[in-house]
Amino acid sequence: MEYSVKASSNSKNSASIKIKQSEIDFGITPESADTTPNPAELFLGSFSSCILKNVERFSAFMNFEYSKAEILVKANRLEKPPRMDRINYELKIFSKDRNLNVQLLKKNIEKFGTIYNTVQSSCSIDGEVKVISE
Template sequence: MEYSVKASSSSKKSASIQIKQSKINFGITPEFADTIPNPAKLFLGSFSSCILKNVERFSGFMNFEYSKAEILVKAIRLEKPPRIDKINYELKIYSTDTNLNVELLKKNIEKFGTIFNTVQLSCSIDGDVKLIYE
């Protein structure tokens, strides 16, 4: 399987990524720091998306129902060399399903997530999955 995206930027302005029918703007200058995401936030967004996609995927495999899932991701950035050193996530699954095996879900997310596994090779990841009964 191969992936591709197209991105472009304008000097001293902003940039965007074209992915299928979606366009995602991102900042490349300090003027946009408070209004649109920077590359590091897009990176964390990709990480978050991977986990949420796998919640949906494993709801079918593990036979559980959920109404929604929310994830909060935080990262620690080192200065020299500049890189993400540690990621922490908290995933909340809202469900009435009392048979949902949260530990197995977490294990599957961390074992089969493409972005998760790629990121895990370069920084530490610590996460928590919580079931919120509705």
């Protein structure tokens, strides 16, 4: 499987990524730091998206129902060389379903997530999955 995105920037102004029919703006200047995501935040967004996609995917395989899922991701950045050092996430699954095996879901997310596994090869990841009864 191959993936492709196209990104562009305007000097001292703005930047965007085009993916299929979507466009995501991101910041490249100090002036945009408070209004648009920076590359590190987009990276964490990709990590979050991977986990949420796998919640949906494994809800079918593991036969459980949920109304929504939320994830909070935090990361520590090292300065020299600049890189992510540690990522921590808290995944909340809102569900009444008693068939939801949280440990198996977490194991599947960690074993089969493309972005998750790519990140894990270069940085430590610690996460928690919680079920919120509705």
